[in-house]
Amino acid sequence: MSTRRTGSTGAVKITDVAAAAGVAPMTVSRVLNTPERVSVETRERVQATIDRLGYVPNLIAGGLSSRRSRMIAAIVPTIASPMFSDPVQAFTDTLDHAGYRVILALSNYNDAGEEALIRAMLTRRPDGLLLTGAQHTPRVQRLLRDAHIPVVEIWDATEQPVDMLVGFDHAEVGAAVADFFAAQGHTHFASLAAGDPRGLARRAGFVSQVARHGGTVIEAAALRAPSGIADGRHGLRELAPALGPRTALLCSSDLVAFGAVTEARQMGIAVPERLAICGFGDFDIGRNSEPPITTVSVDGAAMGRIAAENLLARMAGGSPPSRILVPFRIIPRATT
Amino acid sequence: MSTRRTGSTGAVKITDVAAAAGVAPMTVSRVLNTPERVSVETRERVQATIDRLGYVPNLIAGGLSSRRSRMIAAIVPTIASPMFSDPVQAFTDTLDHAGYRVILALSNYNDAGEEALIRAMLTRRPDGLLLTGAQHTPRVQRLLRDAHIPVVEIWDATEQPVDMLVGFDHAEVGAAVADFFAAQGHTHFASLAAGDPRGLARRAGFVSQVARHGGTVIEAAALRAPSGIADGRHGLRELAPALGPRTALLCSSDLVAFGAVTEARQMGIAVPERLAICGFGDFDIGRNSEPPITTVSVDGAAMGRIAAENLLARMAGGSPPSRILVPFRIIPRATT
DNA sequence: TTGTAGGCGTTATCAG
DNA sequence: CTGATAACGCCTACAA
Numbered sequence: 003m004s005t006r007r008t009g010s011t012g013a014v015k016i017t018d019v020a021a022a023a024g025v026a027p028m029t030v031s032r033v034l035n036t037p038e039r040v041s042v043e044t045r046e047r048v049q050a051t052i053d054r055l056g057y058v059p060n061l062i063a064g065g066l067s068s069r070r071s072r073m074i075a076a077i078v079p080t081i082a083s084p085m086f087s088d089p090v091q092a093f094t095d096t097l098d099h100a101g102y103r104v105i106l107a108l109s110n111y112n113d114a115g116e117e118a119l120i121r122a123m124l125t126r127r128p129d130g131l132l133l134t135g136a137q138h139t140p141r142v143q144r145l146l147r148d149a150h151i152p153v154v155e156i157w158d159a160t161e162q163p164v165d166m167l168v169g170f171d172h173a174e175v176g177a178a179v180a181d182f183f184a185a186q187g188h189t190h191f192a193s194l195a196a197g198d199p200r201g202l203a204r205r206a207g208f209v210s211q212v213a214r215h216g217g218t219v220i221e222a223a224a225l226r227a228p229s230g231i232a233d234g235r236h237g238l239r240e241l242a243p244a245l246g247p248r249t250a251l252l253c254s255s256d257l258v259a260f261g262a263v264t265e266a267r268q269m270g271i272a273v274p275e276r277l278a279i280c281g282f283g284d285f286d287i288g289r290n291s292e293p294p295i296t297t298v299s300v301d302g303a304a305m306g307r308i309a310a311e312n313l314l315a316r317m318a319g320g321s322p323p324s325r326i327l328v329p330f331r332i333i334p335r336a337t338t
Numbered sequence: 339m340s341t342r343r344t345g346s347t348g349a350v351k352i353t354d355v356a357a358a359a360g361v362a363p364m365t366v367s368r369v370l371n372t373p374e375r376v377s378v379e380t381r382e383r384v385q386a387t388i389d390r391l392g393y394v395p396n397l398i399a400g401g402l403s404s405r406r407s408r409m410i411a412a413i414v415p416t417i418a419s420p421m422f423s424d425p426v427q428a429f430t431d432t433l434d435h436a437g438y439r440v441i442l443a444l445s446n447y448n449d450a451g452e453e454a455l456i457r458a459m460l461t462r463r464p465d466g467l468l469l470t471g472a473q474h475t476p477r478v479q480r481l482l483r484d485a486h487i488p489v490v491e492i493w494d495a496t497e498q499p500v501d502m503l504v505g506f507d508h509a510e511v512g513a514a515v516a517d518f519f520a521a522q523g524h525t526h527f528a529s530l531a532a533g534d535p536r537g538l539a540r541r542a543g544f545v546s547q548v549a550r551h552g553g554t555v556i557e558a559a560a561l562r563a564p565s566g567i568a569d570g571r572h573g574l575r576e577l578a579p580a581l582g583p584r585t586a587l588l589c590s591s592d593l594v595a596f597g598a599v600t601e602a603r604q605m606g607i608a609v610p611e612r613l614a615i616c617g618f619g620d621f622d623i624g625r626n627s628e629p630p631i632t633t634v635s636v637d638g639a640a641m642g643r644i645a646a647e648n649l650l651a652r653m654a655g656g657s658p659p660s661r662i663l664v665p666f667r668i669i670p671r672a673t674t
Numbered sequence: 675t676t677g678t679a680g681g682c683g684t685t686a687t688c689a690g
Numbered sequence: 691c692t693g694a695t696a697a698c699g700c701c702t703a704c705a706a
Contacts, residue, residue: 013486015683026693031685041691056484061461062407063683065398066698073441073462081427087417094444103462105409106442108430125397126409126439148392150349231626257622264628286593287623290567292600351699362677367701377675399699402682 014057023051034059065127073103074313075123076132079111079198083228084285085255086134089156089306093132096310102129109134111198111227117142124149130313136160136167137199152316154309157302158200159327166316168309168326172200175298175330176207176252179280182332183250184215188278190246191219194237194262196254198227204282208252220244229254234261242269249277250338256281256288259295263337279337293336300330350393359387370395401463409439410649411459412468415447415534419564420621421591422470425492425642429468432646438465445470447534447563453478460485466649472496472503473535488652490645493638494536495663502652504645504662508536511634511666512543512588515616518668519586520551524614526582527555530573530598532590534563540618544588556580565590570597578605585613586674592617592624595631599673615673629672636666 020027025048032040033048040048051057065071074097078086094104105126107119113135120142123131130151136158138146146153146164153165160167183191191212195205202224209219222240225233234253238261241251253259259281266273273279273293281288284299305328312322356363361384368376369384376384387393401407410433414422430440441462443455449471456478459467466487472494474482482489482500489501496503519527527548531541538560545555558576561569570589574597577587589595595617602609609615609629617624617633624631641664648658 013683016685017683027683028685028694029692032692035685039691044691056481058457058460058485060402060463060683062398062401062463063698064685066396066402066700067683067685069685069698071398081417081423082420084418087423090442091417091444094442095446098443103441103443103459105439106426106430107434107439108427110431121394123439124394127396127398145392149394230622232622235626260623261626264626268628286566286568287596290571290597290600291627292604349699352701353699363699364678364701365676368676371701375675380675396699399682400701402684403699403701405682405701 014055019057023048071127073128074130075105075128077107078134079109088302092303092306093310096307156305156309166312166324168305172203173207176204177211179252180208180211188250190249192251193219193221194253196227196229197224201254230257231261234258235265238262238265251279253281256283256285274338296335296338299333350391355393359384407463409464410466411441411464413443414470415445424638428639428642429646432643492641492645502648502660504641508539509543512540513547515588516544516547524586526585528587529555529557530589532563532565533560537590566593567597570594571601574598574601587615589617592619592621610674632671632674635669
């Protein structure tokens with residue numbers, strides 16, 4: 003007999019069920035995992051025993067044996083913004099239905115800690131990995147490759163994804179907004195950008211496309227990430243003295259845009275007449291506030307869902323596309 | 339030799355490190371888990387070998403052996419609202435620093451599925467469990483007790499927590515708001531409540547306290563949960579015809595309140611003169627919109643953090659309080 | 675401070 | 691369709 007552990011949990015294990023049902027443990031395992039390969043009568047008897055004993059399978063043990071943890075690790079900067087909570091929600095829901103659980107890690111935008119965070123997750127032997135962003139150090143790329151599990155990157159685009167990617171090019175977004183403004187006859191531009199890689203990429207795309215239209219962009223100090231309504235209000239106050247007679251402002255999110263709209267109204271700056279404002283993200287607040295805010299819509303939930311589906315496909319032996327660009331579109335509303 | 343599995347991963351395991359470093363596997367394990375119990379020279383040599391081989395420990399195996407998964411399961415209705423994303427964020431951050439990972443499950447407010455969801459989580463043998471709400475069927479209570487792991491319930495209060503609780507009484511919140519309105523001389527009341535158990539509890543507390551003040555409450559149809567800005571707008575439109583000359587409205591969240599404020603403004607209903615509005619949750623939007631919205635503040639992040647700390651304390655053998663009531667307070671702003 | 679022995683609870687594999 | 695056997699990779703317990 004064992005000389006260790008108290009076994010105090012008194013937890014029912016597969017051998018208990020097997021003994022009680024008069025079958026081998028392997029048969030109980032089959033009832034649980036491949037019921038169609040067990041005769042109806044055996045299956046029912048075992049199932050009844052499982053219910054009667056209140057047996058809760060141990061997937062830690064099962065995972066060790068089968069080398070499949072049925073867990074997926076997800077790393078996002080934060081879930082305090084719809085930008086990431088929407089994808090995570092959809093990702094989790096989709097995997098849930100397939101029997102996979104999500105281990106969630108929040109990077110708090112600390113890209114320097116990415117390697118350690120990923121390493122910590124790999125320790126759990128997830129069957130797949132979701133990453134936010136597509137910029138990784140060579141060390142991280144090697145780490146990911148050595149893990150031999152499917153990896154999806156979301157919310158960004160790169161020519162060479164580590165494995166699979168579901169995202170879009172943020173510089174293109176900025177450029178598209180610049181074109182949109184230019185088409186409306188704007189010649190003065192401003193930007194309120196968050197300091198995260200993707201916010202900066204949108205800004206960069208905006209700035210260089212504005213330059214192509216012969217304009218320049220005035221800016222406030224970079225906002226913290228995630229940026230909120232207050233950042234939009236402060237940012238606009240900072241920008242106000244430099245505003246021309248008619249300026250077009252790109253904000254790093256609808257929250258920031260809402261703050262800018264609110265502050266502009268307070269300061270007596272007419273929107274959109276004197277200040278045209280475009281947000282990003284198509285959040286609830288921009289859709290339902292007054293005035294409704296022009297924005298760039300990206301379907302975050304779809305990204306999360308597709309990321310999950312691709313991961314599932316790969317784990318099922320399929321070969322989903324390695325690079326999916328999701329569409330974005332400008333939704334003109336009352337602030338432009 | 340083994341007759342199974344390809345071992346294709348080629349993953350470095352603890353025995354590989356041990357062999358390469360010229361020590362027993364157990365010594366490698368100690369370097370990883372209790373480095374202070376290994377001599378400096380041995381430790382450094384082993385650590386160097388670990389780095390050189392790129393060894394990533396397998397906590398699935400370690401967990402099976404030690405009977406500690408170092409994972410905590412968290413079940414919340416959704417992370418699409420700050421109501422729950424704040425606690426989850428703080429919970430995850432706190433546990434993270436202690437080496438625990440969070441497995442996240444979203445119930446989507448489906449209380450009927452709670453048992454199945456918990457059972458699915460227990461399958462992973464978490465070392466602890468976070469639950470949202472404190473109403474559970476007897477079957478669920480038994481399941482939780484049989485699991486023999488610490489459990490924290492948050493966002494609600496009950497006399498008899500399953501194990502530990504960090505929350506507050508929602509009926510008290512409703513009653514406090516009723517008192518607040520009554521003290522301002524209000525005699526006509528309205529409510530826009532979400533259909534989840536806690537939203538309904540706040541409404542019930544509001545209604546009965548209003549009755550105590552001799553008033554009655556007019557209501558729209560229950561809002562879906564989670565409710566958003568649009569629900570507030572629609573709700574107010576529904577309520578408008580029944581509004582008295584001066585009505586005090588309690589909304590189930592600041593999002594709903596913001597929607598009500600926005601719609602009232604559109605309809606030419608003066609806030610707070612003709613319609614006083616109080617939200618719930620002290621969200622960013624209520625603080626930073628114009629007018630700022632009166633609300634009930636509850637520190638969701640603190641709940642998440644305390645929940646994590648209590649779990650950690652219990653896992654460390656301590657006996658944290660089994661019932662912590664966190665304070666809530668009404669923050670009067672411009673809508674009342 | 676380090677090592678040895680054995681098992682944690684399940685499943686892949688092969689045999690019947 | 692069902693069962694026997696041997697891992698999965700690590701850590702507890704004990705010994706030296």
